[in-house]
Amino acid sequence: MPIEEANALRSSRLAALQAECAELWGGWPAAITLEIGCGHGHFLTAYAQTNPAEHCLGVDLLADRVARARKKARRAGRANLAFFHADAALLLEALPPAVRLQRIFVLFPDPWPKRRHHKNRILQAPFLQQLAGRALPGALLCFRTDFEPYFREVESLLSNHPAWRPEQAPWPFEFETVFQSRAETHHSLVARCTAPAP
Numbered sequence: 387m388p389i390e391e392a393n394a395l396r397s398s399r400l401a402a403l404q405a406e407c408a409e410l411w412g413g414w415p416a417a418i419t420l421e422i423g424c425g426h427g428h429f430l431t432a433y434a435q436t437n438p439a440e441h442c443l444g445v446d447l448l449a450d451r452v453a454r455a456r457k458k459a460r461r462a463g464r465a466n467l468a469f470f471h472a473d474a475a476l477l478l479e480a481l482p483p484a485v486r487l488q489r490i491f492v493l494f495p496d497p498w499p500k501r502r503h504h505k506n507r508i509l510q511a512p513f514l515q516q517l518a519g520r521a522l523p524g525a526l527l528c529f530r531t532d533f534e535p536y537f538r539e540v541e542s543l544l545s546n547h548p549a550w551r552p553e554q555a556p557w558p559f560e561f562e563t564v565f566q567s568r569a570e571t572h573h574s575l576v577a578r579c580t581a582p583a584p
């Protein structure tokens with residue numbers, strides 16, 4: 387696709403997401419919990435039920451997964467829960483500017499095991515920087531995967547990142563995801579945002 391066309395498409399997606407954001411939660415809270423790659427929404431729905439005071443947003447690239455997650459949210463009748471069909475990086479741009487992230491979950495992201503595909507992984511240095519730019523100081527990033535090489539790489543990225551510090555903090559909320567139920571084992575990491583407020 388020619389670059390001008392790609393830019394125009396991105397701008398129109400961003401504008402549509404901003405409009406969707408404006409319609410959701412008329413008055414947005416100062417801070418939200420975000421699940422990136424929420425799939426069918428099992429985890430975040432359970433999380434939002436257990437944490438009714440938190441506003442929870444799930445985002446996934448796949449329309450059918452988001453449709454199922456939305457159905458689940460409707461059935462649960464939770465006003466503090468919503469799902470977006472979008473690329474996570476674009477959604478971060480579309481959020482109302484004052485809204486900050488207090489907790490971020492990334493659970494079993496696609497591992498892209500082949501080296502030439504690593505560029506497709508969601509957790510890379512530029513995205514960690516973008517997340518830190520939207521996070522509250524002290525916010526938690528909770529990452530879980532069954533693919534140990536990805537786990538080690540993210541652990542190293544976070545340990546060397548100026549805005550994130552891995553901690554020995556307990557995993558804040560247990561609820562088995564679809565991909566977790568298929569995994570024999572998994573690795574979890576919690577990191578705290580040390581960046582000053584943007």
Ligand SMILES: C[S@@+](CC[C@H](N)C(=O)[O-])C[C@H]1O[C@@H](n2cnc3c(N)ncnc32)[C@H](O)[C@@H]1O
Nearest residue numbers: 423425446447448473474493494496563564565
């Ligand atoms: C392996 S699945 C895991 C789903 C769920 N977290 C679970 O544990 O069952 C990874 C999910 O991340 C989504 N995803 C991948 N890249 C994404 C991106 N850039 N923005 C939003 N979602 C993304 C995929 O569409 C997929 O649903």
